[in-house]
Amino acid sequence: MSLSLEEVRRVASLARLRLSPEEEELFAGQLSAILDHVKQLEELDVSAVEPMTHALAAGEATELRPDEPLPGLEPEAALANAPARDGTAFQVPRIIE
Protein backbone atom coordinates (compact mmCIF):
# COMPACT_ATOMS: atom_id res chain seq x y z
CA MET A 1 0.00 0.00 0.00
CA SER A 2 1.14 3.49 -0.65
CA LEU A 3 0.56 6.54 1.52
CA SER A 4 -0.07 9.78 -0.38
CA LEU A 5 1.59 13.06 0.54
CA GLU A 6 -1.82 14.47 1.43
CA GLU A 7 -2.36 11.61 3.84
CA VAL A 8 1.07 12.16 5.39
CA ARG A 9 0.21 15.84 5.86
CA ARG A 10 -3.15 15.00 7.40
CA VAL A 11 -1.55 12.62 9.93
CA ALA A 12 1.22 15.13 10.75
CA SER A 13 -1.42 17.74 11.40
CA LEU A 14 -3.29 15.38 13.75
CA ALA A 15 0.01 14.79 15.57
CA ARG A 16 0.76 18.54 15.81
CA LEU A 17 4.02 17.86 14.04
CA ARG A 18 5.44 20.05 11.30
CA LEU A 19 7.32 18.07 8.67
CA SER A 20 9.66 19.51 6.07
CA PRO A 21 8.85 18.66 2.43
CA GLU A 22 11.81 16.23 2.48
CA GLU A 23 10.42 14.51 5.60
CA GLU A 24 6.99 14.22 3.96
CA GLU A 25 8.54 12.44 0.97
CA LEU A 26 10.70 10.21 3.17
CA PHE A 27 7.88 9.19 5.51
CA ALA A 28 5.43 8.57 2.67
CA GLY A 29 7.84 5.92 1.36
CA GLN A 30 8.97 4.46 4.69
CA LEU A 31 5.52 4.32 6.29
CA SER A 32 4.16 2.64 3.17
CA ALA A 33 6.83 -0.06 3.43
CA ILE A 34 6.12 -0.60 7.12
CA LEU A 35 2.35 -0.75 6.55
CA ASP A 36 2.95 -3.29 3.78
CA HIS A 37 4.73 -5.51 6.28
CA VAL A 38 1.94 -5.03 8.81
CA LYS A 39 -0.54 -6.25 6.17
CA GLN A 40 0.62 -9.75 7.14
CA LEU A 41 -1.66 -9.53 10.16
CA GLU A 42 -4.62 -9.76 7.79
CA GLU A 43 -3.72 -13.41 7.10
CA LEU A 44 -4.97 -14.29 10.58
CA ASP A 45 -8.60 -14.89 11.40
CA VAL A 46 -9.01 -12.90 14.60
CA SER A 47 -12.82 -12.72 14.55
CA ALA A 48 -13.10 -14.88 17.68
CA VAL A 49 -10.06 -13.44 19.51
CA GLU A 50 -10.36 -10.98 22.37
CA PRO A 51 -7.92 -8.07 22.18
CA MET A 52 -5.23 -8.01 24.88
CA THR A 53 -6.26 -4.82 26.58
CA HIS A 54 -3.93 -5.05 29.57
CA ALA A 55 -0.38 -6.25 30.00
CA LEU A 56 -1.11 -7.57 33.48
CA ALA A 57 -3.00 -10.85 33.48
CA ALA A 58 -6.54 -10.62 34.85
CA GLY A 59 -6.46 -11.02 38.61
CA GLU A 60 -2.82 -9.98 38.98
CA ALA A 61 -2.28 -8.46 42.39
CA THR A 62 -2.17 -4.70 42.14
CA GLU A 63 -3.37 -2.10 44.54
CA LEU A 64 -5.03 1.24 44.11
CA ARG A 65 -3.80 3.65 46.70
CA PRO A 66 -6.40 5.07 49.04
CA ASP A 67 -8.19 8.11 47.67
CA GLU A 68 -6.48 10.54 49.98
CA PRO A 69 -4.96 13.85 48.98
CA LEU A 70 -1.16 13.79 49.03
CA PRO A 71 1.24 16.64 48.48
CA GLY A 72 2.26 17.06 44.83
CA LEU A 73 5.00 19.12 43.25
CA GLU A 74 5.41 22.58 44.69
CA PRO A 75 4.60 25.27 42.10
CA GLU A 76 8.22 26.41 41.90
CA ALA A 77 9.42 22.85 41.21
CA ALA A 78 6.71 22.36 38.60
CA LEU A 79 7.60 25.64 36.89
CA ALA A 80 11.38 25.26 37.11
CA ASN A 81 11.66 23.87 33.55
CA ALA A 82 9.07 26.16 31.98
CA PRO A 83 10.26 27.72 28.70
CA ALA A 84 8.26 30.83 29.66
CA ARG A 85 6.26 31.66 32.77
CA ASP A 86 4.15 34.41 34.19
CA GLY A 87 3.93 34.26 37.97
CA THR A 88 2.74 30.75 38.81
CA ALA A 89 1.48 30.06 35.28
CA PHE A 90 3.05 28.57 32.15
CA GLN A 91 3.05 31.27 29.51
CA VAL A 92 2.04 30.35 25.96
CA PRO A 93 1.57 32.35 22.75
CA ARG A 94 -1.63 34.41 22.68
CA ILE A 95 -4.69 32.22 22.06
CA ILE A 96 -7.53 34.76 22.09
CA GLU A 97 -7.30 38.14 20.36
Add this chain to the structure above:
Amino acid sequence: MSAAELLRRSISEVGAELADRNVSAVELCDAALERVAASDGAIGAFLAVTPERAREEARSSDARRARGDARGPLDGVPVALKDIFLTKGIPTTAGSRILEGFLPPYDATVVERLSAAGAVSLGKLNMDEFAMGSSNENSAYKPCHNPWDLARTPGGSSGGSAAAVAARQVFGTLGTDTGGSIREPAAFCGVVGVKPTYGRVSRYGVIAFASSLDQVGPFGKTVSDAALLLGAIAGHDPRDATSSTRPVDDYLSGLERGAAGLRIGVPKEWFQEGLDPGVEQAVRAALATYEKLGAKLVEVSFPHTRYAVGAYYLIAPAEASSNLARYDGVRYGLRAKASGLREMYAESRHQGFGPEPKRRIMLGTYALSAGYYDAYYLRAQKVRTLIRQDFDRAFQSCDLVAGPVTPTAAFRLGEKVDDPLQMYLADIFTIPCNLAALPGLSLPCGLHPSQRLPIGLQLVGRPFDEATLLRAARALEREQGPLPAPAGA
Protein backbone atom coordinates in the same frame (compact mmCIF):
# COMPACT_ATOMS: atom_id res chain seq x y z
CA MET B 1 45.17 -4.97 43.21
CA SER B 2 45.29 -2.68 40.17
CA ALA B 3 42.33 -0.48 39.26
CA ALA B 4 41.75 -2.49 36.07
CA GLU B 5 41.69 -5.77 38.03
CA LEU B 6 39.23 -4.30 40.53
CA LEU B 7 36.91 -3.18 37.75
CA ARG B 8 36.90 -6.66 36.23
CA ARG B 9 35.48 -8.11 39.44
CA SER B 10 31.85 -9.00 39.94
CA ILE B 11 29.73 -7.02 42.39
CA SER B 12 29.88 -9.73 45.02
CA GLU B 13 33.67 -9.94 44.70
CA VAL B 14 34.21 -6.20 44.90
CA GLY B 15 31.64 -6.06 47.71
CA ALA B 16 33.87 -8.40 49.68
CA GLU B 17 36.87 -6.13 49.04
CA LEU B 18 34.83 -3.18 50.31
CA ALA B 19 33.65 -5.11 53.35
CA ASP B 20 37.23 -6.17 54.18
CA ARG B 21 38.35 -2.54 53.75
CA ASN B 22 40.86 -3.57 51.08
CA VAL B 23 39.45 -0.76 49.02
CA SER B 24 37.27 2.23 49.88
CA ALA B 25 34.19 3.31 47.99
CA VAL B 26 35.98 6.56 47.09
CA GLU B 27 38.95 4.63 45.64
CA LEU B 28 36.60 2.39 43.70
CA CYS B 29 34.64 5.39 42.45
CA ASP B 30 37.84 7.13 41.33
CA ALA B 31 39.02 3.99 39.56
CA ALA B 32 35.73 3.80 37.69
CA LEU B 33 35.76 7.52 36.86
CA GLU B 34 39.30 7.19 35.51
CA ARG B 35 38.26 4.21 33.43
CA VAL B 36 35.35 6.23 32.02
CA ALA B 37 37.64 9.19 31.28
CA ALA B 38 40.15 6.94 29.52
CA SER B 39 37.75 4.80 27.51
CA ASP B 40 34.57 6.70 26.86
CA GLY B 41 35.90 8.97 24.15
CA ALA B 42 36.05 5.88 21.95
CA ILE B 43 32.93 4.13 23.29
CA GLY B 44 30.44 6.92 23.95
CA ALA B 45 28.47 5.09 26.64
CA PHE B 46 27.88 8.18 28.78
CA LEU B 47 25.80 11.23 27.93
CA ALA B 48 26.73 12.86 31.25
CA VAL B 49 29.28 11.96 33.92
CA THR B 50 28.64 13.37 37.38
CA PRO B 51 31.98 12.97 39.24
CA GLU B 52 31.29 15.34 42.15
CA ARG B 53 28.02 13.68 43.00
CA ALA B 54 29.58 10.24 42.62
CA ARG B 55 32.44 11.08 44.99
CA GLU B 56 30.01 12.55 47.49
CA GLU B 57 27.92 9.36 47.43
CA ALA B 58 31.10 7.29 47.74
CA ARG B 59 32.22 9.33 50.75
CA SER B 60 28.82 8.76 52.38
CA SER B 61 29.19 5.05 51.70
CA ASP B 62 32.63 4.96 53.33
CA ALA B 63 31.27 6.89 56.30
CA ARG B 64 28.41 4.40 56.72
CA ARG B 65 30.83 1.49 56.57
CA ALA B 66 33.13 3.11 59.12
CA ARG B 67 30.12 3.41 61.47
CA GLY B 68 29.25 -0.25 60.90
CA ASP B 69 26.16 0.86 58.99
CA ALA B 70 26.86 -0.53 55.51
CA ARG B 71 23.64 -1.17 53.62
CA GLY B 72 24.46 -4.42 51.87
CA PRO B 73 26.18 -5.79 48.82
CA LEU B 74 25.62 -2.72 46.62
CA ASP B 75 26.88 -0.17 49.13
CA GLY B 76 29.74 1.76 47.51
CA VAL B 77 29.48 -0.04 44.15
CA PRO B 78 29.76 2.21 41.03
CA VAL B 79 26.79 1.96 38.68
CA ALA B 80 25.22 4.13 35.97
CA LEU B 81 21.74 4.81 34.64
CA LYS B 82 20.20 4.95 31.20
CA ASP B 83 19.25 8.56 30.53
CA ILE B 84 15.57 7.61 30.55
CA PHE B 85 15.36 7.59 34.36
CA LEU B 86 14.51 10.87 36.05
CA THR B 87 17.30 11.99 38.34
CA LYS B 88 16.50 14.96 40.53
CA GLY B 89 18.55 17.99 39.52
CA ILE B 90 20.66 15.98 37.03
CA PRO B 91 20.00 16.58 33.32
CA THR B 92 17.79 13.86 31.81
CA THR B 93 17.28 13.86 28.05
CA ALA B 94 16.00 10.42 26.94
CA GLY B 95 18.57 10.89 24.16
CA SER B 96 16.45 13.67 22.65
CA ARG B 97 17.08 17.32 21.83
CA ILE B 98 13.55 18.10 22.92
CA LEU B 99 14.64 17.49 26.54
CA GLU B 100 18.05 19.14 26.33
CA GLY B 101 18.69 20.96 29.61
CA PHE B 102 15.69 19.40 31.39
CA LEU B 103 16.30 19.06 35.13
CA PRO B 104 13.84 16.59 36.69
CA PRO B 105 12.14 17.70 39.90
CA TYR B 106 12.18 14.16 41.36
CA ASP B 107 13.93 10.78 41.17
CA ALA B 108 12.49 7.69 39.51
CA THR B 109 11.60 4.96 42.02
CA VAL B 110 14.37 2.70 40.70
CA VAL B 111 16.89 5.53 41.16
CA GLU B 112 15.72 6.00 44.75
CA ARG B 113 15.99 2.27 45.39
CA LEU B 114 19.52 1.89 44.00
CA SER B 115 20.57 4.94 45.96
CA ALA B 116 18.97 3.56 49.13
CA ALA B 117 21.00 0.37 48.60
CA GLY B 118 24.14 2.54 48.63
CA ALA B 119 25.06 2.21 44.95
CA VAL B 120 27.15 5.10 43.60
CA SER B 121 25.90 6.46 40.28
CA LEU B 122 28.55 7.82 37.91
CA GLY B 123 26.08 9.39 35.49
CA LYS B 124 23.63 8.99 32.66
CA LEU B 125 23.99 6.60 29.75
CA ASN B 126 23.57 6.93 26.01
CA MET B 127 20.43 5.55 24.36
CA ASP B 128 18.31 5.72 21.26
CA GLU B 129 16.03 8.75 21.34
CA PHE B 130 13.05 7.93 23.60
CA ALA B 131 14.27 4.29 23.61
CA MET B 132 13.27 3.92 19.96
CA GLY B 133 15.90 1.92 18.16
CA SER B 134 17.99 -1.23 18.09
CA SER B 135 21.46 0.22 17.49
CA ASN B 136 21.80 3.37 19.64
CA GLU B 137 22.24 5.26 16.35
CA ASN B 138 19.07 7.24 17.06
CA SER B 139 20.71 9.07 19.97
CA ALA B 140 20.39 12.79 19.21
CA TYR B 141 23.73 13.41 20.96
CA LYS B 142 26.36 10.95 19.83
CA PRO B 143 26.81 7.39 18.65
CA CYS B 144 27.74 4.61 21.05
CA HIS B 145 30.24 1.95 20.00
CA ASN B 146 30.48 -1.74 20.84
CA PRO B 147 33.52 -2.36 23.09
CA TRP B 148 34.16 -5.62 21.18
CA ASP B 149 34.48 -3.81 17.85
CA LEU B 150 34.18 -0.04 17.72
CA ALA B 151 32.84 -0.14 14.15
CA ARG B 152 29.80 -2.06 15.37
CA THR B 153 26.64 -1.16 17.26
CA PRO B 154 26.36 -1.96 20.97
CA GLY B 155 22.68 -2.58 20.27
CA GLY B 156 19.82 -0.46 21.47
CA SER B 157 18.00 1.19 22.81
CA SER B 158 19.97 0.70 26.06
CA GLY B 159 23.27 0.72 24.13
CA GLY B 160 25.17 2.80 26.68
CA SER B 161 23.96 0.59 29.55
CA ALA B 162 25.36 -2.56 27.89
CA ALA B 163 28.57 -0.93 26.61
CA ALA B 164 29.44 0.57 30.02
CA VAL B 165 29.29 -2.85 31.68
CA ALA B 166 31.13 -4.59 28.82
CA ALA B 167 33.90 -1.96 28.90
CA ARG B 168 34.22 -2.45 32.68
CA GLN B 169 33.45 1.22 33.32
CA VAL B 170 30.93 0.40 36.04
CA PHE B 171 29.75 -2.79 37.76
CA GLY B 172 26.12 -2.62 36.77
CA THR B 173 23.62 -0.44 34.98
CA LEU B 174 19.90 -0.05 34.53
CA GLY B 175 18.09 0.05 31.22
CA THR B 176 14.59 -0.33 29.85
CA ASP B 177 13.17 -2.92 27.47
CA THR B 178 10.07 -2.25 25.34
CA GLY B 179 10.79 -4.59 22.41
CA GLY B 180 14.24 -5.94 23.30
CA SER B 181 16.11 -2.84 24.42
CA ILE B 182 17.84 -4.64 27.32
CA ARG B 183 18.27 -8.13 25.86
CA GLU B 184 19.54 -7.13 22.41
CA PRO B 185 22.35 -4.82 23.62
CA ALA B 186 23.24 -7.33 26.35
CA ALA B 187 23.64 -9.99 23.65
CA PHE B 188 25.67 -7.71 21.36
CA CYS B 189 28.00 -6.60 24.17
CA GLY B 190 28.44 -9.97 25.92
CA VAL B 191 26.82 -9.09 29.25
CA VAL B 192 23.80 -10.31 31.20
CA GLY B 193 20.56 -8.34 30.84
CA VAL B 194 17.18 -8.98 32.42
CA LYS B 195 13.80 -7.70 31.27
CA PRO B 196 11.48 -8.46 34.17
CA THR B 197 7.79 -9.34 33.99
CA TYR B 198 5.58 -6.35 33.25
CA GLY B 199 4.59 -5.05 36.68
CA ARG B 200 7.64 -6.40 38.56
CA VAL B 201 9.60 -3.12 38.58
CA SER B 202 8.11 0.35 39.02
CA ARG B 203 7.92 2.61 35.97
CA TYR B 204 7.43 5.74 38.09
CA GLY B 205 9.83 8.42 36.88
CA VAL B 206 10.77 6.43 33.77
CA ILE B 207 10.22 8.48 30.62
CA ALA B 208 7.39 6.64 28.88
CA PHE B 209 7.67 5.14 25.40
CA ALA B 210 4.99 2.42 25.16
CA SER B 211 3.36 2.04 28.54
CA SER B 212 1.93 -1.47 28.13
CA LEU B 213 5.36 -2.81 27.13
CA ASP B 214 8.02 -0.72 28.95
CA GLN B 215 9.87 -2.43 31.77
CA VAL B 216 13.03 -1.56 33.73
CA GLY B 217 15.82 -4.06 34.24
CA PRO B 218 19.50 -4.52 35.10
CA PHE B 219 22.72 -5.25 33.24
CA GLY B 220 25.64 -7.04 34.91
CA LYS B 221 28.82 -8.92 34.06
CA THR B 222 27.46 -12.02 35.77
CA VAL B 223 24.10 -13.59 36.47
CA SER B 224 24.55 -13.02 40.17
CA ASP B 225 25.25 -9.30 39.62
CA ALA B 226 22.08 -8.99 37.55
CA ALA B 227 20.14 -10.89 40.24
CA LEU B 228 21.47 -8.58 42.94
CA LEU B 229 20.48 -5.44 41.02
CA LEU B 230 17.06 -6.84 40.14
CA GLY B 231 16.42 -7.65 43.79
CA ALA B 232 17.27 -4.06 44.69
CA ILE B 233 14.81 -2.46 42.25
CA ALA B 234 11.91 -4.95 42.12
CA GLY B 235 8.73 -4.72 44.12
CA HIS B 236 5.48 -2.88 44.55
CA ASP B 237 5.41 0.90 44.23
CA PRO B 238 2.21 2.73 45.12
CA ARG B 239 3.18 5.42 42.59
CA ASP B 240 2.87 2.95 39.68
CA ALA B 241 -0.64 1.49 39.53
CA THR B 242 0.58 -1.31 37.23
CA SER B 243 3.19 -2.51 39.70
CA SER B 244 2.34 -5.86 41.23
CA THR B 245 1.99 -6.35 44.97
CA ARG B 246 3.38 -9.90 44.76
CA PRO B 247 6.30 -10.42 47.11
CA VAL B 248 9.71 -10.34 45.41
CA ASP B 249 11.55 -13.66 45.32
CA ASP B 250 15.01 -13.89 46.81
CA TYR B 251 16.85 -14.10 43.49
CA LEU B 252 20.20 -15.04 45.03
CA SER B 253 19.22 -17.92 47.29
CA GLY B 254 18.19 -20.35 44.52
CA LEU B 255 20.85 -19.30 42.06
CA GLU B 256 23.11 -22.34 42.44
CA ARG B 257 20.39 -24.98 42.19
CA GLY B 258 21.51 -26.02 38.71
CA ALA B 259 19.52 -26.97 35.63
CA ALA B 260 18.76 -30.61 36.44
CA GLY B 261 15.09 -31.37 36.04
CA LEU B 262 14.23 -28.12 34.24
CA ARG B 263 12.11 -28.54 31.13
CA ILE B 264 13.36 -26.07 28.51
CA GLY B 265 11.07 -25.34 25.60
CA VAL B 266 12.74 -24.76 22.25
CA PRO B 267 10.43 -22.93 19.83
CA LYS B 268 11.07 -24.32 16.37
CA GLU B 269 10.01 -21.02 14.78
CA TRP B 270 12.96 -19.26 16.43
CA PHE B 271 15.44 -21.31 14.40
CA GLN B 272 14.15 -20.67 10.92
CA GLU B 273 15.52 -18.80 7.96
CA GLY B 274 17.20 -15.49 8.70
CA LEU B 275 19.08 -16.87 11.71
CA ASP B 276 22.84 -16.51 11.23
CA PRO B 277 24.44 -19.99 11.23
CA GLY B 278 27.12 -18.87 13.70
CA VAL B 279 24.45 -17.64 16.13
CA GLU B 280 22.49 -20.87 15.70
CA GLN B 281 25.60 -22.93 16.38
CA ALA B 282 26.32 -21.12 19.67
CA VAL B 283 22.69 -21.30 20.81
CA ARG B 284 22.41 -25.01 19.93
CA ALA B 285 25.64 -25.66 21.83
CA ALA B 286 24.16 -23.92 24.89
CA LEU B 287 21.04 -26.07 24.61
CA ALA B 288 23.21 -29.19 24.40
CA THR B 289 25.01 -28.05 27.55
CA TYR B 290 21.67 -27.78 29.33
CA GLU B 291 20.90 -31.38 28.36
CA LYS B 292 24.26 -32.44 29.72
CA LEU B 293 23.39 -30.64 32.96
CA GLY B 294 20.23 -32.69 33.29
CA ALA B 295 17.65 -30.38 31.79
CA LYS B 296 15.11 -31.76 29.35
CA LEU B 297 14.67 -30.06 25.98
CA VAL B 298 11.09 -29.95 24.76
CA GLU B 299 10.16 -28.83 21.26
CA VAL B 300 7.42 -26.21 21.38
CA SER B 301 5.70 -24.27 18.63
CA PHE B 302 5.07 -20.52 18.47
CA PRO B 303 3.04 -20.30 15.25
CA HIS B 304 2.49 -16.54 15.59
CA THR B 305 6.16 -15.55 15.79
CA ARG B 306 6.17 -14.11 12.28
CA TYR B 307 3.35 -11.70 13.17
CA ALA B 308 5.04 -10.29 16.28
CA VAL B 309 7.00 -7.53 14.56
CA GLY B 310 3.91 -6.33 12.70
CA ALA B 311 1.76 -6.27 15.85
CA TYR B 312 4.51 -4.57 17.83
CA TYR B 313 5.11 -1.85 15.25
CA LEU B 314 1.45 -0.89 15.48
CA ILE B 315 0.99 -1.14 19.25
CA ALA B 316 4.25 0.48 20.35
CA PRO B 317 4.01 3.49 17.98
CA ALA B 318 0.33 3.94 18.88
CA GLU B 319 1.23 4.18 22.57
CA ALA B 320 4.27 6.32 21.76
CA SER B 321 2.27 8.80 19.73
CA SER B 322 0.07 9.30 22.77
CA ASN B 323 2.92 9.41 25.32
CA LEU B 324 4.97 11.85 23.24
CA ALA B 325 2.05 14.26 22.93
CA ARG B 326 3.25 15.79 26.21
CA TYR B 327 6.29 17.30 24.47
CA ASP B 328 4.54 20.40 23.25
CA GLY B 329 6.84 23.20 24.36
CA VAL B 330 4.54 24.35 27.17
CA ARG B 331 5.79 23.00 30.50
CA TYR B 332 9.33 21.81 29.82
CA GLY B 333 11.65 21.02 26.97
CA LEU B 334 12.34 22.83 23.76
CA ARG B 335 10.00 25.63 22.73
CA ALA B 336 10.28 27.05 19.23
CA LYS B 337 9.39 30.63 18.44
CA ALA B 338 6.05 30.80 16.64
CA SER B 339 3.16 33.21 16.29
CA GLY B 340 0.29 31.05 17.54
CA LEU B 341 -0.14 28.18 19.99
CA ARG B 342 -0.79 25.51 17.40
CA GLU B 343 2.21 26.65 15.33
CA MET B 344 4.32 26.63 18.50
CA TYR B 345 3.40 22.98 19.18
CA ALA B 346 4.10 21.85 15.64
CA GLU B 347 7.34 23.79 15.30
CA SER B 348 8.71 22.75 18.73
CA ARG B 349 8.05 19.12 17.87
CA HIS B 350 9.54 19.59 14.41
CA GLN B 351 12.77 20.96 15.85
CA GLY B 352 12.94 18.80 18.99
CA PHE B 353 12.24 15.28 17.72
CA GLY B 354 14.67 13.30 15.60
CA PRO B 355 13.66 11.08 12.66
CA GLU B 356 12.75 7.91 14.60
CA PRO B 357 10.33 9.51 17.10
CA LYS B 358 8.77 11.41 14.20
CA ARG B 359 8.40 8.20 12.22
CA ARG B 360 6.76 6.42 15.15
CA ILE B 361 4.50 9.33 16.02
CA MET B 362 3.33 9.32 12.40
CA LEU B 363 2.83 5.55 12.33
CA GLY B 364 1.00 5.51 15.67
CA THR B 365 -1.18 8.49 14.85
CA TYR B 366 -2.10 6.85 11.54
CA ALA B 367 -2.91 3.50 13.19
CA LEU B 368 -5.16 5.19 15.75
CA SER B 369 -6.85 7.62 13.37
CA ALA B 370 -10.50 7.43 12.40
CA GLY B 371 -11.20 4.69 9.86
CA TYR B 372 -7.98 2.79 10.58
CA TYR B 373 -8.32 1.93 14.27
CA ASP B 374 -10.10 -1.41 13.75
CA ALA B 375 -7.96 -2.48 10.81
CA TYR B 376 -4.65 -1.74 12.52
CA TYR B 377 -4.63 -1.12 16.26
CA LEU B 378 -7.50 -3.40 17.30
CA ARG B 379 -6.29 -6.20 15.04
CA ALA B 380 -2.79 -5.87 16.50
CA GLN B 381 -4.18 -6.12 20.04
CA LYS B 382 -5.92 -9.36 19.05
CA VAL B 383 -2.72 -10.73 17.56
CA ARG B 384 -1.08 -9.81 20.84
CA THR B 385 -3.51 -12.20 22.54
CA LEU B 386 -2.52 -14.96 20.10
CA ILE B 387 1.17 -14.42 20.86
CA ARG B 388 0.51 -14.58 24.58
CA GLN B 389 -1.42 -17.83 23.99
CA ASP B 390 1.59 -19.29 22.15
CA PHE B 391 3.55 -18.88 25.40
CA ASP B 392 0.70 -20.12 27.62
CA ARG B 393 0.50 -23.29 25.53
CA ALA B 394 4.27 -23.80 25.64
CA PHE B 395 4.38 -23.40 29.42
CA GLN B 396 2.08 -26.39 29.78
CA SER B 397 5.00 -28.59 28.74
CA CYS B 398 8.04 -26.58 29.85
CA ASP B 399 9.30 -24.35 32.66
CA LEU B 400 11.02 -21.81 30.45
CA VAL B 401 11.71 -21.18 26.79
CA ALA B 402 15.18 -20.79 25.25
CA GLY B 403 16.43 -19.52 21.90
CA PRO B 404 18.48 -16.81 20.25
CA VAL B 405 18.20 -13.15 21.30
CA THR B 406 18.99 -11.76 17.86
CA PRO B 407 19.20 -13.19 14.32
CA THR B 408 22.84 -12.01 13.99
CA ALA B 409 25.71 -10.80 16.17
CA ALA B 410 26.27 -7.01 16.43
CA PHE B 411 25.90 -5.40 13.01
CA ARG B 412 27.99 -2.53 11.69
CA LEU B 413 27.13 1.05 12.55
CA GLY B 414 25.40 2.54 9.53
CA GLU B 415 24.34 -0.83 8.14
CA LYS B 416 20.59 -0.48 8.74
CA VAL B 417 20.02 3.23 9.40
CA ASP B 418 18.45 3.93 6.03
CA ASP B 419 16.00 1.06 6.16
CA PRO B 420 13.77 1.26 9.26
CA LEU B 421 11.90 -1.94 8.41
CA GLN B 422 15.15 -3.97 8.34
CA MET B 423 16.07 -2.42 11.70
CA TYR B 424 12.66 -3.38 13.10
CA LEU B 425 12.93 -6.97 11.85
CA ALA B 426 16.10 -7.42 13.94
CA ASP B 427 13.75 -7.45 16.98
CA ILE B 428 11.89 -10.59 15.87
CA PHE B 429 13.01 -12.83 18.78
CA THR B 430 12.80 -10.25 21.56
CA ILE B 431 9.42 -8.67 20.79
CA PRO B 432 7.17 -11.69 21.60
CA CYS B 433 8.30 -11.63 25.25
CA ASN B 434 7.27 -7.96 25.60
CA LEU B 435 3.94 -8.48 23.84
CA ALA B 436 3.24 -11.37 26.23
CA ALA B 437 4.45 -9.25 29.21
CA LEU B 438 6.77 -12.06 30.36
CA PRO B 439 10.23 -12.01 31.95
CA GLY B 440 13.19 -12.47 29.60
CA LEU B 441 16.92 -12.73 30.08
CA SER B 442 19.92 -12.50 27.77
CA LEU B 443 23.05 -14.41 28.68
CA PRO B 444 26.35 -14.59 26.77
CA CYS B 445 26.70 -18.11 25.35
CA GLY B 446 29.96 -17.79 23.46
CA LEU B 447 31.59 -15.95 20.59
CA HIS B 448 30.56 -16.08 16.97
CA PRO B 449 32.83 -18.66 15.32
CA SER B 450 33.98 -16.38 12.49
CA GLN B 451 33.22 -12.84 13.71
CA ARG B 452 34.52 -13.29 17.28
CA LEU B 453 31.59 -11.26 18.62
CA PRO B 454 29.43 -12.17 21.62
CA ILE B 455 26.22 -14.13 21.10
CA GLY B 456 23.28 -14.10 23.48
CA LEU B 457 21.03 -16.92 24.63
CA GLN B 458 17.51 -15.77 25.44
CA LEU B 459 15.49 -17.34 28.23
CA VAL B 460 11.82 -16.46 28.67
CA GLY B 461 9.83 -17.53 31.71
CA ARG B 462 6.41 -17.69 33.21
CA PRO B 463 4.97 -14.47 34.65
CA PHE B 464 6.97 -13.36 37.72
CA ASP B 465 9.27 -16.38 37.48
CA GLU B 466 12.49 -14.40 37.13
CA ALA B 467 14.02 -16.74 39.75
CA THR B 468 13.89 -19.74 37.40
CA LEU B 469 15.43 -17.73 34.55
CA LEU B 470 18.29 -16.58 36.78
CA ARG B 471 18.85 -20.09 38.14
CA ALA B 472 18.95 -21.56 34.62
CA ALA B 473 21.24 -18.77 33.40
CA ARG B 474 23.60 -19.31 36.33
CA ALA B 475 23.76 -23.05 35.60
CA LEU B 476 24.99 -22.38 32.06
CA GLU B 477 27.35 -19.61 33.18
CA ARG B 478 28.91 -21.90 35.78
CA GLU B 479 29.40 -24.66 33.21
CA GLN B 480 30.77 -22.59 30.34
CA GLY B 481 32.85 -20.18 32.40
CA PRO B 482 32.72 -16.40 32.07
CA LEU B 483 32.99 -14.69 28.71
CA PRO B 484 36.34 -12.89 28.63
CA ALA B 485 36.26 -9.09 28.74
CA PRO B 486 36.68 -7.39 25.35
CA ALA B 487 40.24 -6.37 24.43
CA GLY B 488 41.39 -3.41 26.48
CA ALA B 489 38.81 -3.76 29.26
